[in-house]
Amino acid sequence: MxxxxxxxxxxxxxxxxxxxxxxxxxxxxxxxxxxxADPAIYCSGDDWWFMAVLSSVGVFVTCILAPIxxxxxxxxxxxxxxxxxxxxxxxPDPKPNRKxxxxxxxxxxxxxxxxxxxxxxxxxxxxRVALLTNTYKDKYHYWEAVDLTRxxxxxxxxxxxxxxSLVQLWFITTTGxxxxxxxxxxxxxxxxxxxxxxxxxxxxLEFTYVTAAL
Amino acid sequence: xxxxxxxGERHDDVSQSCRxxxxxTYGMQDEDTRLSSCVACQIGVEVQPLPAQLxxxxxxxxxxxxxxxxxxxxxxxxxxxxRPDGVPPTVSLVSSDGSASGDARVSTAPTMAVACPWGxxxxxxxxxxxxxxxxVGHHGNFCAExxxxxxxxxxxxxxCPQDSSRAVGATAFLIVVGGFGLLAAAAYLRTATTSSTGSxxxxxxxxxxxxxxxxxxxxxxPRQVSAIFxxxxxxxxxxxxxxxxxxxxxxxxxxxxxxxxxQFTVEAFSxxxxxxxxxxxxxxxxxxxxxxLLPALSFGAVMLMALLLYGCELRQARRxxxxxxxxxxxxxxxxxxxxxxGLLSTGSDxxxxxxxxxxxxxxxxxxxxxxxxxxxLLAMLNRPQVWTLNMSTPTHIPPLWLCSxxxxxxxxxxxxTLVYTYQGVDAQHLGVAxxxxxxxx
Numbered sequence: 060m061x062x063x064x065x066x067x068x069x070x071x072x073x074x075x076x077x078x079x080x081x082x083x084x085x086x087x088x089x090x091x092x093x094x095x096a097d098p099a100i101y102c103s104g105d106d107w108w109f110m111a112v113l114s115s116v117g118v119f120v121t122c123i124l125a126p127i128x129x130x131x132x133x134x135x136x137x138x139x140x141x142x143x144x145x146x147x148x149x150x151p152d153p154k155p156n157r158k159x160x161x162x163x164x165x166x167x168x169x170x171x172x173x174x175x176x177x178x179x180x181x182x183x184x185x186x187r188v189a190l191l192t193n194t195y196k197d198k199y200h201y202w203e204a205v206d207l208t209r210x211x212x213x214x215x216x217x218x219x220x221x222x223x224s225l226v227q228l229w230f231i232t233t234t235g236x237x238x239x240x241x242x243x244x245x246x247x248x249x250x251x252x253x254x255x256x257x258x259x260x261x262x263x264l265e266f267t268y269v270t271a272a273l
Numbered sequence: 274x275x276x277x278x279x280x281g282e283r284h285d286d287v288s289q290s291c292r293x294x295x296x297x298t299y300g301m302q303d304e305d306t307r308l309s310s311c312v313a314c315q316i317g318v319e320v321q322p323l324p325a326q327l328x329x330x331x332x333x334x335x336x337x338x339x340x341x342x343x344x345x346x347x348x349x350x351x352x353x354x355x356r357p358d359g360v361p362p363t364v365s366l367v368s369s370d371g372s373a374s375g376d377a378r379v380s381t382a383p384t385m386a387v388a389c390p391w392g393x394x395x396x397x398x399x400x401x402x403x404x405x406x407x408x409v410g411h412h413g414n415f416c417a418e419x420x421x422x423x424x425x426x427x428x429x430x431x432x433c434p435q436d437s438s439r440a441v442g443a444t445a446f447l448i449v450v451g452g453f454g455l456l457a458a459a460a461y462l463r464t465a466t467t468s469s470t471g472s473x474x475x476x477x478x479x480x481x482x483x484x485x486x487x488x489x490x491x492x493x494x495p496r497q498v499s500a501i502f503x504x505x506x507x508x509x510x511x512x513x514x515x516x517x518x519x520x521x522x523x524x525x526x527x528x529x530x531x532x533x534x535x536q537f538t539v540e541a542f543s544x545x546x547x548x549x550x551x552x553x554x555x556x557x558x559x560x561x562x563x564x565x566l567l568p569a570l571s572f573g574a575v576m577l578m579a580l581l582l583y584g585c586e587l588r589q590a591r592r593x594x595x596x597x598x599x600x601x602x603x604x605x606x607x608x609x610x611x612x613x614x615g616l617l618s619t620g621s622d623x624x625x626x627x628x629x630x631x632x633x634x635x636x637x638x639x640x641x642x643x644x645x646x647x648x649x650l651l652a653m654l655n656r657p658q659v660w661t662l663n664m665s666t667p668t669h670i671p672p673l674w675l676c677s678x679x680x681x682x683x684x685x686x687x688x689x690t691l692v693y694t695y696q697g698v699d700a701q702h703l704g705v706a707x708x709x710x711x712x713x714x
Contacts, residue, residue: 060575060576060579063575063579064571064572064575064576067568067571067572067575068568068572069503069506070506071567071568071571073510074564074567075564075565075567075568077514078560078561078564078565079561079564079565081557081561082557082561086387086388086390086415087366087367087368087387088357088366088367088387088414088415089357089360089364089366090368093414093415094557095390096390096557096560097417097425097556097557097560098390098413098414098415098417098418099413099414099417099418099554099556100556100557100558106558110557110558110561113561113562113565114561114565117561117565121568190499193496194496194497194499194500194503206507210507210510210511213511213514214510214511214513214514217514218514218517223388223519223520224520225520227518227520228518228520228521248500249496250493250496250497250500252497252501253497253500253501253504256500256501256504257500257504260504260505260507260508263508264508264511264512267512267515271515271518271521271523
């Protein structure tokens, strides 16, 4: 169920961000500014401001809150075969030189149950967001957020950066190149085949951008 | 020399009168002789489409302004660009480019046409300007408004479906596609199980040959497939933006390719003629609201579908368990009857037969039956099935779901799921869940 929701979200993400940012993309004609997405609408007045606020909320939720939530929801996998830890956030011992207790108190049943509860909750969370994390290496569990940022820049933000100018083309070329270099440097994919396909896709995109800029 | 011509006119020596300078020329008066004449604009550098003018407009192809400067008598706008009607050629359409309006002698050529948001699908360009330069079905600024009987698509105006049979066919097609999509989603939700590593196993319960085939694949295959699919979707989404760059004149084949793959970006308004259905112009505002609501709606739809499916599965599982329990109880009763040395007469109705049991034996059978039922239900709830591991709550959804209005159910499910995300699923949850079936059994 969560996987299906994530698929839908991944599919809709560029459309939503692009549509939201289109509110701020205006074109000028004879001293008046019009909305590029619908030139029957002026880029001024109460209606446009209402749309701008609505879009800002949409952009904030999808471009800022969603990636942050994504990073927070994709914790690292625990170490293999971990021993039960009674305290998930152990504090440093204020008396490190204290002699070990010869008669240690048994771990209360309630504490062990809480630890098991946390472990179970963590597993459940990881399984829910597995689609976002399991294609990447453990230390790059957040890479889907990086990829979403790439999509945001290349599909939505680019429309606002120097529209109808060379700046726009150079922006998309530079951004694509930056993410390509980042990908080559880190190779975050767990599977080699997927990594190669992603590399081919990034190179193909970069060639297209360079062709457009030239 | 008695005729004094107006600016922009020339002396006609034959008729001894004044005549307007033709397009492609401008009028000039000799300061010594006071004779007016027409001077042709420089080809490739200047244009003047209006008669009786005093100057030509600078038109420098090197500046990449979107008009053809080869014909001085007209402003030939490129395809995909728009120029409003009745604007003097010396006036720049965009004030921010630094060219002064009305002054042809400035260093920068005035912007004579602006890029259409919909490109060549709306703006045909050419020597005619304004609405006359729009493709059929379009009008207004940037040719971005639609005629009556047409609707705003994602990249152009489209005619509302006139032929009802075609409309019915298209609707039926959409319904079939949507139905298949829902069925696929339902099948996925019904059969997907989640392992501890997060890998998903499709077709757990149906299509045994295919499930066996999938089971033979390496465990990393689903992960690889989903990774490749994500990469392809991402590539398509990035490519679809390329048609927005009006400075780039892509080859037509490439444009068609991008238009074809653009369907992946889920532009609902290019598929559904909402304006035709409503009968009025909706515009960007409605598109924006609908697009922003789309993720929430799709999330709600998936949750509702999951709720219904898991509710049905749970009910079936409970019914099967109850049937199994009844059969086991009957078998135990039969065994008890046989062990009571024929004190009791045999009968098909277990209730009737148990009512004739001695009190001690009846209590023993009841205790054993209760223990067996509790053990079976706890075992069932501990089993890592879809509705215990993946959904985490719905063991007690159906009783509440049947009582609550259908609209509340998805919200309730989302809230409970979120709550249990932080509480975890353990003995506490199972304890709550285990008490409910006993009460309803």
